[in-house]
Amino acid sequence: MQLYAIRRRSAWADAAELEAAAKTSADVGDNEMPDRIRWIRSYVIAETNGRLGTICIYEARDPAAIREHAERVGMPGDEVEAIADTVVIRPGPQTANATAA
Template sequence: MTRFLIEREIPGASELTEQQLAEISCKSNATVASLGVPYRWITSYVAGDKVYCIHEAEDEETIREHARRGGFPADVVSVVAAEFGPHTAR
């Protein structure tokens, strides 16, 4: 599967409560289950009025279908070309 970075513009995202984030998580999980194809939600980050998500799927259309079914914006969907961090330093 391909890893994607999804940028979602959600006004007031940083004001969402833990309960609201839990409800969004439940909806996302149910949507993933309804797709009937390989799909994996890795994690999400809230920053200001945006939510950044890392998901894995076969293609961008599947990412966008998840967004449509779940009622989530998917303003920018980008293929993750590489990952690195402190553990990759030599």
């Protein structure tokens, strides 16, 4: 499987909407598509219009699996980029309240 970044711009009105989408996303990925997609992490973006967006990191067979997963969940999935490599300068901070899609 290949690593991908997905940008979901202004997709959610608030944290509650985002958390509901995250729950559905995990369920669909883990139970309906476990051999095609795996959610790794998400970064929540405070958009300039007051909504929330995300940058999500997934492992997937191909971009089509990412788009199908997004469609099943009901969230954007059209900005998909393959990740060529990872450069880690220091570990990311640990957060207890982060759940995103």
